Amino acid sequence: MSTQISEATTNRLSVYLRCLNKLDAEGIRTVSSKVLADRFDLNAPQIRKDLAHFGELGVRGVGYYVKDLKRQLRQILGLDLHLKVAIMGAGNLGLALADYSGFRLEGFKIVALFDNLNEKIGQQSRAGVPIYDIKDLRRIAMREQIVIAVIAVPFSSAQEVVDKVVAAGIKAILNFSPEALRAPDKVKLKNVDLTVSLESLSFYLARGMGGNSV
Amino acid sequence: MSTQISEATTNRLSVYLRCLNKLDAEGIRTVSSKVLADRFDLNAPQIRKDLAHFGELGVRGVGYYVKDLKRQLRQILGLDLHLKVAIMGAGNLGLALADYSGFRLEGFKIVALFDNLNEKIGQQSRAGVPIYDIKDLRRIAMREQIVIAVIAVPFSSAQEVVDKVVAAGIKAILNFSPEALRAPDKVKLKNVDLTVSLESLSFYLARGMGGNSV
DNA sequence: TTTTGTGAAACGCTTCACAGCT
DNA sequence: AGCTGTGAAGCGTTTCACAAAA
Numbered sequence: 254m255s256t257q258i259s260e261a262t263t264n265r266l267s268v269y270l271r272c273l274n275k276l277d278a279e280g281i282r283t284v285s286s287k288v289l290a291d292r293f294d295l296n297a298p299q300i301r302k303d304l305a306h307f308g309e310l311g312v313r314g315v316g317y318y319v320k321d322l323k324r325q326l327r328q329i330l331g332l333d334l335h336l337k338v339a340i341m342g343a344g345n346l347g348l349a350l351a352d353y354s355g356f357r358l359e360g361f362k363i364v365a366l367f368d369n370l371n372e373k374i375g376q377q378s379r380a381g382v383p384i385y386d387i388k389d390l391r392r393i394a395m396r397e398q399i400v401i402a403v404i405a406v407p408f409s410s411a412q413e414v415v416d417k418v419v420a421a422g423i424k425a426i427l428n429f430s431p432e433a434l435r436a437p438d439k440v441k442l443k444n445v446d447l448t449v450s451l452e453s454l455s456f457y458l459a460r461g462m463g464g465n466s467v
Numbered sequence: 468m469s470t471q472i473s474e475a476t477t478n479r480l481s482v483y484l485r486c487l488n489k490l491d492a493e494g495i496r497t498v499s500s501k502v503l504a505d506r507f508d509l510n511a512p513q514i515r516k517d518l519a520h521f522g523e524l525g526v527r528g529v530g531y532y533v534k535d536l537k538r539q540l541r542q543i544l545g546l547d548l549h550l551k552v553a554i555m556g557a558g559n560l561g562l563a564l565a566d567y568s569g570f571r572l573e574g575f576k577i578v579a580l581f582d583n584l585n586e587k588i589g590q591q592s593r594a595g596v597p598i599y600d601i602k603d604l605r606r607i608a609m610r611e612q613i614v615i616a617v618i619a620v621p622f623s624s625a626q627e628v629v630d631k632v633v634a635a636g637i638k639a640i641l642n643f644s645p646e647a648l649r650a651p652d653k654v655k656l657k658n659v660d661l662t663v664s665l666e667s668l669s670f671y672l673a674r675g676m677g678g679n680s681v
Numbered sequence: 682t683t684t685t686g687t688g689a690a691a692c693g694c695t696t697c698a699c700a701g702c703t
Numbered sequence: 704a705g706c707t708g709t710g711a712a713g714c715g716t717t718t719c720a721c722a723a724a725a
Contacts, residue, residue: 258670259715259716260667261717262716263666263670263671264663264667266666266670267660267662267663267666267667270666271645272647285683285684285685286684286685287684293647294647294649296717296718298717298719299716299717299718301684301686301687302686302687302716302717302718304685304686305686305687309686310685311684311685311686312684312685312724312725313683313684313685313723313724313725314682314683314684314685314724315684315685315725316683316684329670330666330669330670330673331666331670331673331674332666332669334669334672334673336669336672338665344567345559345562345563345593346563346564346567348559348563349559349560349563349564350563350661353558353559353560353661360666360669400672401665401668401669401672424672425668425669425671425672426668427661427664427665427668431485433485441668441671441672443664443667443668445659445661445664446481447564447641447659448481449478449481449482450641450657450659451552451575451615451641452477452481452484452544452545452546453474453477453478453481454615454639454640454641455546455548455550455575455615455639456472456480456543456544456545457477457639457655458545458548458615458639458655459543459545459548460545473693473694475694475695476694499706499707500706500707501706510695512695512696512698513695513696515706516694516695516708518708519707519709523707524707525706525707525708526702526703526706526707527701527702527703527706527707527708528702528703528704528705528707529703529705529707530705530707
């Protein structure tokens, strides 16, 4: 419990939760690490190790109670906090992210879009997320208790927007722009970079390699 | 040269290329691993190790010639192949991905969107990417020589679409849906999962941790 | 008996220190 | 002298094998 949990582990916890949701929807009550692994292409000892970081979540000889483990993972991942999210940039990507129903945003609420174009400010996304002036970021972030910002602005203004996000007291950033951004250590920054992802695929194609991976 | 190159390494190659593009734009001719590292918050020995996988790309006592290294990285990453990309799903996200200029898609061409809704088929994105019937995927993938598919459909139909993509002979998939997809080993699958990313941020927030990372 | 939780081994990636070129 | 390329050391993560518990 006192050790640092790696990013790889937290990512897997998220995947485990998704798997458990499926099992629960099927009415399955208990599941062993072996069955979970076989069914979802995971690794049984790794599941046990990952979960063991957070106490004795399973029952020896039985496995894990699906509903209990779901609840515990949701709590561990902080989903019960119902964290508020803002999307920076009401362009195509920002609007799409604000509304995309394919993302199972259980535990998150997208409460605001921010932009600097007058014709966008005051409008809202199709699903009804309001678009605010980025000048009002600090005020609205405090009022709405926004703790996560998603960066969906063109790369040329990404760093500038990150600086504003940090100044507004937001504590975590998910960056979609293809730019190496700097933020203070106290702010958690995670990058999702389409260029890097595509180039990685391209590399494997260029080498004529196969292989399946996350 | 005969060893497997790790995903972490290929991702960094992509980052190095981006840094070199900046240096080149500034007219800088040569750069040492030390300077590159200091300037872009990278790791000098790691840069050398990563590059050394592909031969002697630098010059001892000098460093790396920016233009040469750019060219070599582009070739290593397969960007000279100008690979063709299709976006599966002409919803908000698919259309946004097809047009988003913030992504520096140097070396890739998005040539098609696919959907199954009649009112979308025959239309095109704002930037002019045509929307085809997914039924014609195989034919158009062959005609256009599409080798990468981006999955931007709702999660409930993601696996079904992946199966069609595989059947059409496409060799690499970038998955934006929050679903654990299965594809044959010969097809390279890479997941970009907003849910996992957000939950990972949420975990750190819930634990009151700081820390900056990729 | 079944299946977890866990110390120990194995593995792979990163960092280091320096030999080898220029 | 300067900086790369690289074998070896260091470190963190994954895998294994089994003791402990139900």
